[in-house]
Every structure is written in structure tokens, then in C-alpha cells.
Amino acid sequence: MAVEYASMLSKHAFFKGLRSEVVDLVAGCAQEIEFSAGQYICHEDDQADQFYVLVHGHVALQIASPGRGARTFLTIGAGEVFGVNWLVAPYRWTYDAKALDDTKAVVLNAVCLRRKCEADHDLGFELMKRVMPVLIERLHVCRIQLLDLYLKQN
Amino acid sequence: MSITAIHKHNVIDMHDMQQLVPKLARVKSCFSDGPDVSTIEVEMADGAPVDYAPGQFNMLTVFGVGEAAISISGAPDGSRLIHTIRDVGAVSQALMRLKPGDQLGLRGPFGVGWPVRAAQSKDVLIVAGGLGLAPLRSVLYHILAHRVQFGVVTLLYGARRPADILYQSEIANWRESCEINVVMTVDHADVEWPGRVGVVTQLIDQAEFQSQNTLAMICGPEVMMRFVASALVDREIDAENIFLSMERNMKCAIGHCGHCQFGPNFLCRDGPVLSYKKLRPLLKVKEL
Known part of the structure; x- marks a missing residue:
């Protein structure tokens, strides 16, 4: 199975260019998972012990606000990842994630991954090099959304 | 003088x-x-x-x-x-x-419009934000009327909310026709919205085009156009083949009054559509 996951991960954009021995290490923490449309994958304040590598489908990241209901602030598609909360204590989800359509992912066990990163800093560094651009991109997206560029300006 | x-x-x-x-x-x-x-x-x-x-x-x-x-x-x-x-x-x-x-x-x-002649035989990437789809709809009509003259045609469209998406029934028709690839996103949405949420620059990574043979046309708020053009250069489209429709206060519309001056250009006469190669240094000048 780990060989199969290694093959899936090495084809994924997030792990592109990662050495095969490092992919093998990550694949040791992997499991394939499917969600049907409308199914919640995680909830705010739950323990973030999973890191999702999306292979197929779309996932909406949502936050609920009193009086305004839940809002989707970002959608994630195939080739992307979500759940980087696994990397930083206290390892808690800060949003809800819901499958928008039938979705397939490789879920990485974060406890396993954190243990391997602590034992092998090269692995940790490789993963950080991949997580940081995602975080920077999402921070940029968030800034642009906050600017509300399409708002009518008289 | x-x-x-x-x-x-x-x-x-x-x-x-x-x-x-x-x-x-x-x-x-x-x-x-x-x-x-x-x-x-x-x-x-x-x-x-x-x-x-x-x-x-x-x-x-x-x-x-x-x-x-x-x-x-x-x-x-x-x-x-x-x-x-x-x-x-x-x-x-x-x-x-x-x-x-x-x-x-x-x-x-x-004014000077979109370079539709230069786009012939190329892949065409159209990136619109908000009301910026309006001046680009003319191009889409032209391309659809002369479809065989163009390569892969893609429309990336970002709107504020689902209700703000322009020309909704037409976009649905374009999608169904398969003549052009249409990918949309909105900045803000409630949970009923089944589509993408995020900004239009995020759509660029997965858009299909041959960088060396693509002409891009962008229209929307200036901040959005800056980031889109920059992302397209990152995907190796030459700045000469990226065109932006600029907006300033047009008054006389014949290049005399200077209200729409943008650097050395009068946008009413020399634009509103100009290449990113020409605009890039000017877009870096704050308050211009």
C-alpha cells in the first residue's frame, strides 16, 4: 500500500520534485480517503491530526459567524492541500471543511508525520519548503479578498 | 514647454x-x-x-x-x-x-481596443474581474464568431459574490458550447454557493495554454490586473503579449484635455488597451 501511496504523492503538485526516499517516508503515514458531496471533513476546534492532499474534487473551507451563518472563505481543488494546522501547536482546526463534490484525498497522519520530521530534519525542511509557499499564497489571497476590489466605489 | x-x-x-x-x-x-x-x-x-x-x-x-x-x-x-x-x-x-x-x-x-488580429492563431487567455467582463464580452463575441482563427480560448472570471456575476445565462451557454474554457471564482460566498471561492489569480496556475503562443487580455480593478499580469509573466507569457484595459477619468475622449493621462499616454486616445510591457513601469508608480 505504501508503494501505491508513494506513487500517488509523487504525482501530486505539492510533492513535485521531492526525492523518492523522502516521498517513501511521507507515504508511510498515508492513507487514501473519500468523501461524498456535502460531507464535512473536519470541524473548527477539532484536533488537527490530519493533513489532506487533494487528488480529486473540491473542498470548501468555512467559518461560521453569529447572525451571518457560515461563509466559505476559500475552496481547495485537486492538486492542492489543506490542513497545514498539523504543523503548528496546538494542532487545532480553525475552520470547517466540507466536500463540495465527491472528493478523493490522501490523508497524512500528522502525529506520524511530526514524529518523522522531528527524527529527520531533512524531511521536515523539505515539507516546510512546500508548506510555506502555500501559506504565503493564501495570505496574499486573503489580503486581496480584504481589499474587496469589486466593491462599488462612488 | x-x-x-x-x-x-x-x-x-x-x-x-x-x-x-x-x-x-x-x-x-x-x-x-x-x-x-x-x-x-x-x-x-x-x-x-x-x-x-x-x-x-x-x-x-x-x-x-x-x-x-x-x-x-x-x-x-x-x-x-x-x-x-x-x-x-x-x-x-x-x-x-x-x-x-x-x-x-x-x-x-x-480609443484603441483589444488586439484581436494579433491574437489570431494563438491561444487566448481572457481574465476578467467584476465589471471588467463587459469590455471583454466584445472580444468573446468576436472570437466565437471566428472561432477557427484562434487556439485554446480560456475565460477566467472573478466576481465579488455569486449574485454579482455578469451575463450569467450567457456564461452558462459558453460553458455548454465547449468553444471556450470558462473558470469562475468569487471573493465571498455563503455555503450555498457550489463553485470556487478565492481570487482570480488562483485560477491561472491550472489554466491550459502554450505560454510562447498565448495572448492575454485582462480587465478589472487595477490591483487585480497588476497581480494577474505578474502571474502570467511567471507562467512565461511575454509582457508584449499581455494587454490590460486601463481606466481613468475620460473627458474629451480625443487626447486633448489630459484628464485621463497615465504617464506619457492619454488613455482615451492611446488606450484604454495597452500592453503590459508599456504599462509595467507605470503601474509601479504610486498615485499615478
Whole structure:
């Protein structure tokens, strides 16, 4: 199975260019998972012990606000990842994630991954090099959304 | 330069004078295109056709209120003269209140439009944000009418909310026709929205085009256009093949008054569509 996951991960954009021995290490923490449309994958304040590598489908990241209901602030598609909360204590989800359509992912066990990163800093560094651009991109997206560029300006 | 020299350089001749006088036109039809947005079809009072290129604009006058530059959003085949208007000021509000049969003044068309000839035989990437889809719709009509002349055509469109998406039924038709790839996103959405949420620059990574043989056309808020153009350069589209439609305060529309000056360019005359190669250094100048 780990060989199969290694093959899936090495084809994924997030792990592109990662050495095969490092992919093998990550694949040791992997499991394939499917969600049907409308199914919640995680909830705010739950323990973030999973890191999702999306292979197929779309996932909406949502936050609920009193009086305004839940809002989707970002959608994630195939080739992307979500759940980087696994990397930083206290390892808690800060949003809800819901499958928008039938979705397939490789879920990485974060406890396993954190243990391997602590034992092998090269692995940790490789993963950080991949997580940081995602975080920077999402921070940029968030800034642009906050600017509300399409708002009518008289 | 002395005032005399400026006057010599900036002579208004008879042709210019004629372009400053509005012609009488009539509203043929009008309909809502979402909150605060209306589309009106206009015909000249004398029945004369108006030839224009995709990306050009007209100056529309509501008598007793004022004049505003409005891009043309219809098919450039001379059959229908269509403008999509957003309620942002006194003139646009007055334009949106016009009803079929009402008279208005029209000057134009003005400006340099989209480089549709240069796009022939290339992949075409159209990136629109908000109301920026309006001046790009003319290009889409042109491409759809001459589809075999173009390679892969992709429309990436970002809107504020799902309700703000322009031309919704037409976009659905374009998607179904498979003539062009359409990918949309909105900045903000409630949980009922089944589509993408995020910003339009995020769509660029997965868009399919051959970088060395692609021409890109971008229209939307200036911040959005800056980031889109930059992302396209990252995907190795040459800055010469990236075109932006700029917006400034058009007044005379014939390059004399200077209200729309952007660096060395008068956008009403030299634009509104200019290449990113030309615009890139100017876009870095704050408050320009």
C-alpha cells in the first residue's frame, strides 16, 4: 500500500520534485480517503491530526459567524492541500471543511508525520519548503479578498 | 514647454471639433444585469450603424446631467450597440434610469481596443474581474464568431459574490458550447454557493495554454490586473503579449484635455488597451 501511496504523492503538485526516499517516508503515514458531496471533513476546534492532499474534487473551507451563518472563505481543488494546522501547536482546526463534490484525498497522519520530521530534519525542511509557499499564497489571497476590489466605489 | 508651444502641439482641428459634439441616440432596450448593473442597447436616432472594435468605448450623455465614458460590451458586427453600466455616480445612475425610447447623446467610438488580429492563431487567455467582463464580452463575441482563427480560448472570471456575476445565462451557454474554457471564482460566498471561492489569480496556475503562443487580455480593478499580469509573466507569457484595459477619468475622449493621462499616454486616445510591457513601469508608480 505504501508503494501505491508513494506513487500517488509523487504525482501530486505539492510533492513535485521531492526525492523518492523522502516521498517513501511521507507515504508511510498515508492513507487514501473519500468523501461524498456535502460531507464535512473536519470541524473548527477539532484536533488537527490530519493533513489532506487533494487528488480529486473540491473542498470548501468555512467559518461560521453569529447572525451571518457560515461563509466559505476559500475552496481547495485537486492538486492542492489543506490542513497545514498539523504543523503548528496546538494542532487545532480553525475552520470547517466540507466536500463540495465527491472528493478523493490522501490523508497524512500528522502525529506520524511530526514524529518523522522531528527524527529527520531533512524531511521536515523539505515539507516546510512546500508548506510555506502555500501559506504565503493564501495570505496574499486573503489580503486581496480584504481589499474587496469589486466593491462599488462612488 | 511654453504655453504657446503647447497650443501649437495641441491644435483642435475641425475633425476633433466634430468628435466633441454628441449625436442623438435612443435607448432601444434595457435590462438588469445584477445588483447596481444594467445593460442598455442604444441605436442612433438617424439609424446609422456604428462600427467599433472590441475594447473601444463611447461617451454617453444624459441631457441635463452629464457625460460618461462607457465601454462597448456588444458584438462588434455593427448590429447592436450595447453598454453595460454600473451605478457609481450621477451620470451612470441617470443612464440606468433611462427607458426604451428615451434620448441620449453619443460620441464615439473612441480609443484603441483589444488586439484581436494579433491574437489570431494563438491561444487566448481572457481574465476578467467584476465589471471588467463587459469590455471583454466584445472580444468573446468576436472570437466565437471566428472561432477557427484562434487556439485554446480560456475565460477566467472573478466576481465579488455569486449574485454579482455578469451575463450569467450567457456564461452558462459558453460553458455548454465547449468553444471556450470558462473558470469562475468569487471573493465571498455563503455555503450555498457550489463553485470556487478565492481570487482570480488562483485560477491561472491550472489554466491550459502554450505560454510562447498565448495572448492575454485582462480587465478589472487595477490591483487585480497588476497581480494577474505578474502571474502570467511567471507562467512565461511575454509582457508584449499581455494587454490590460486601463481606466481613468475620460473627458474629451480625443487626447486633448489630459484628464485621463497615465504617464506619457492619454488613455482615451492611446488606450484604454495597452500592453503590459508599456504599462509595467507605470503601474509601479504610486498615485499615478
